[in-house]
Amino acid sequence: MTAPATTVGPTPLAERRASRGLWSDAFRRLLRNKPAMFGVVCIVVFIGAAVFAPIIAPYGPLEGELANRLQPPSPEHIMGTDLQGRDQFSRILYGAQVSLQVGVIAVLMALVMGILIGALAGGIGGKVDAVLMRSTDVLLSIPGILLAIGIVAWLERGLWQLMLAIAVTYAPIFARLLRGSLLALRESDYVVAARSVGAGGNRVLTRHMMPNALTPLIVQATLVLATAIIDIAGLGFLGLGPPDPRTAEWGTMLTDARRFLQTAPWLVFFPGAAIVISAIGFNLLGDGLRESLDPRLKR
Amino acid sequence: MTGALPAPPRASAAAPDALLDVDDLVVRFRTHDGTIHAVNGISFQVARGERLGLVGESGCGKSVTNLAIMRLLPKPAGRIEGGSVLFDGQDLVRMDEADVREIRGRDIAMIFQDPMTSLNPVLTVEEQMTETIGAHRRLSKADARARAVDLLGMVGIPQPEKRLNSFPHQFSGGMRQRVMIAMALSLEPKLLIADEPTTALDVTIQAQVLELISRLTTETGTSLILITHDLGVVAGMTDRINVMYAGFIVETATTEDLFEAPSHPYTVGLLHSMPRVDEREGEPLIPIEGRPPDMRNAPTGCPFAPRCAWRLDVCWTANPPLAPLVPGTVVRVAGAGATHLTACHNPPTPAEAATGRPLRAGHRPARAPAGQVDELASLAAIADGVAPHGAS
Numbered sequence: 128m129t130a131p132a133t134t135v136g137p138t139p140l141a142e143r144r145a146s147r148g149l150w151s152d153a154f155r156r157l158l159r160n161k162p163a164m165f166g167v168v169c170i171v172v173f174i175g176a177a178v179f180a181p182i183i184a185p186y187g188p189l190e191g192e193l194a195n196r197l198q199p200p201s202p203e204h205i206m207g208t209d210l211q212g213r214d215q216f217s218r219i220l221y222g223a224q225v226s227l228q229v230g231v232i233a234v235l236m237a238l239v240m241g242i243l244i245g246a247l248a249g250g251i252g253g254k255v256d257a258v259l260m261r262s263t264d265v266l267l268s269i270p271g272i273l274l275a276i277g278i279v280a281w282l283e284r285g286l287w288q289l290m291l292a293i294a295v296t297y298a299p300i301f302a303r304l305l306r307g308s309l310l311a312l313r314e315s316d317y318v319v320a321a322r323s324v325g326a327g328g329n330r331v332l333t334r335h336m337m338p339n340a341l342t343p344l345i346v347q348a349t350l351v352l353a354t355a356i357i358d359i360a361g362l363g364f365l366g367l368g369p370p371d372p373r374t375a376e377w378g379t380m381l382t383d384a385r386r387f388l389q390t391a392p393w394l395v396f397f398p399g400a401a402i403v404i405s406a407i408g409f410n411l412l413g414d415g416l417r418e419s420l421d422p423r424l425k426r
Numbered sequence: 427m428t429g430a431l432p433a434p435p436r437a438s439a440a441a442p443d444a445l446l447d448v449d450d451l452v453v454r455f456r457t458h459d460g461t462i463h464a465v466n467g468i469s470f471q472v473a474r475g476e477r478l479g480l481v482g483e484s485g486c487g488k489s490v491t492n493l494a495i496m497r498l499l500p501k502p503a504g505r506i507e508g509g510s511v512l513f514d515g516q517d518l519v520r521m522d523e524a525d526v527r528e529i530r531g532r533d534i535a536m537i538f539q540d541p542m543t544s545l546n547p548v549l550t551v552e553e554q555m556t557e558t559i560g561a562h563r564r565l566s567k568a569d570a571r572a573r574a575v576d577l578l579g580m581v582g583i584p585q586p587e588k589r590l591n592s593f594p595h596q597f598s599g600g601m602r603q604r605v606m607i608a609m610a611l612s613l614e615p616k617l618l619i620a621d622e623p624t625t626a627l628d629v630t631i632q633a634q635v636l637e638l639i640s641r642l643t644t645e646t647g648t649s650l651i652l653i654t655h656d657l658g659v660v661a662g663m664t665d666r667i668n669v670m671y672a673g674f675i676v677e678t679a680t681t682e683d684l685f686e687a688p689s690h691p692y693t694v695g696l697l698h699s700m701p702r703v704d705e706r707e708g709e710p711l712i713p714i715e716g717r718p719p720d721m722r723n724a725p726t727g728c729p730f731a732p733r734c735a736w737r738l739d740v741c742w743t744a745n746p747p748l749a750p751l752v753p754g755t756v757v758r759v760a761g762a763g764a765t766h767l768t769a770c771h772n773p774p775t776p777a778e779a780a781t782g783r784p785l786r787a788g789h790r791p792a793r794a795p796a797g798q799v800d801e802l803a804s805l806a807a808i809a810d811g812v813a814p815h816g817a818s
Binding site: 319324 | 493496498500501502527528529530531532535536538539540543544545546547548549554557558561562606609610
């Protein structure tokens with residue numbers, strides 16, 4: 128333990144930078160990304176609508192008088208009223224609840240399934256890998272929305288069925304992504320270095336590989352959330368949404384309004400805009416995250 | 427010099443105190459493009475406390491040799507297909523993965539080429555260092571941390587207490603390599619493998635890092651295998667050098683002998699393609715012509731023949747084994763008195779080694795048989811049989 132003969136390195140600078148972690152660097156880059164920040168605004172509006180719907184909404188989602196049906200936007204009903212005279216603005220706010228809840232839970236379920244499958248496949252390899260990956264290939268070969276329709280049709284309508292359907296549709300994407308990252312990381316210098324000092328297989332997988340493989344998953348999850356919101360609306364539009372047909376759900380609202388496209392276009396415009404804004408929000412944030420978390424763009 | 431070839435040296439001539447004894451190691455990679463013959467039956471030893479240099483150009487199998495010793499070849503493509511690696515008397519090739527894991531880090535440690543990528547970016551230096559220590563020794567968190575602070579101080583990192591909490595990206599390249607060295611030496615291994623430890627560093631930092639490795643291994647009596655493509659790096663740091671080409675060891679000698687009397691055309695080529703400050707003015711650099719052979723083909727003759735100005739007809743058909751320059755010499759394979767061995771049918775004479783070209787009157791490189799690549803053909807002068815300067 129001899130003292131170093133020479134001290135090397137600019138210490139003051141090193142100290143100044145010592146407080147900056149990996150994530151705060153990424154966060155800084157994200158804040159500077161204008162499209163991503165616009166996405167965040169969209170998401171805040173969307174989540175705010177869902178969370179504060181009972182406070183903001185001037186009317187209940189189900190209350191309406193037939194006498195007020197199909198009114199164009201006015202100070203009382205800023206987005207007009209629908210076929211049953213319900214206030215469309217209120218229904219869109221409550222609809223955000225369904226989209227947010229189903230979307231987030233479905234994507235979380237997909238993530239859990241995908242991470243389990245991907246970690247097993249990429250971590251163990253060999254036959255386990257082959258079997259799991261061929262299974263996900265089968266799922267991926269079926270068009271996503273068709274698979275979801277099939278699952279909901281098979282399990283009957285319901286919110287949980289809807290979430291499960293969407294989760295099963297997207298789990299293979301996460302599984303493949305994670306497996307790919309793990310395979311690439313397996314030969315990376317620091318994983319070989321970790322093994323060279325005697326770290327065991329499980330430890331290398333959980334401590335060295337998984338944390339580094341998670342960033343693409345976070346990005347992908349954000350992007351999938353956008354697609355999931357569209358899928359929920361799509362399934363709702365096809366009549367496979369929430370079991371109670373009166374529930375305020377954007378896709379179902381579009382179906383109901385379809386026949387009045389020419390006489391009451393606001394009934395189509397506003398739910399459509401809600402879907403687009405929330406989907407774009409998550410898409411822009413996802414792209415921004417990708418840019419700020421991508422290790423190749425660092426320094 | 428094409429007389430009878432003496433039998434290659436075998437383990438029977440082994441130094442009794444060998445720490446590492448690699449015998450006839452064969453490593454191949456099975457890829458979609460075919461089988462890569464990465465290491466083709468090499469044998470060498472490292473004595474306790476000895477510092478061995480492994481020199482050769484990229485892709486000659488030097489890194490693969492060491493990954494094979496550590497049993498860290500990329501799976502499933504890379505496989506040890508033959509030979510043995512005795513470490514302290516135990517055969518690493520035939521050992522259980524769990525037992526090898528015990529040896530990694532504790533008895534054999536490794537420093538990698540690129541310090542920028544060999545530390546995990548998401549873990550702090552403390553987490554990575556204490557993990558290494560904790561993998562082999564039961565130490566409390568505080569003790570492991572104290573040890574890590576000691577080690578960082580030892581490798582010359584200022585304010586080790588503070589720096590322990592930093593992430594790798596907050597260190598410069600040289601500092602990261604110091605961290606790698608600290609990690610590698612944290613368990614006082616018997617053998618340290620340094621795989622081009624300075625290639626990715628600034629020239630000004632290179633000397634410091636080499637000096638550090640040299641000092642620490644000498645202090646602890648750790649054996650060292652230093653892999654590099656830079657003969658200048660090994661010159662001052664090693665006791666003995668193996669020169670590798672295309673998965674073969676083509677020449678081995680003590681560092682002094684090798685620089686004084688290089689006797690394989692490839693070694694001569696390496697020495698002459700390296701700029702030197704002490705060279706007389708106007709002394710031209712002589713590059714080694716052509717490219718290394720395609721490792722997908724199993725070599726038939728001498729692997730260096732296509733690029734060799736000294737080659738004879740026999741070089742195209744028979745790969746010479748490692749043999750002493752003077753036939754019949756008693757071979758010692760390790761330690762200070764190690765015998766100078768060369769795998770060459772037609773070794774350059776000292777005068778030729780000094781000039782870097784064949785000087786014998788009338789000598790011309792043997793023509794390539796049909797179907798063989800001749801890397802010298804691009805050199806019009808030699809292909810036409812015009813003798814290079816000096817020959818008359």
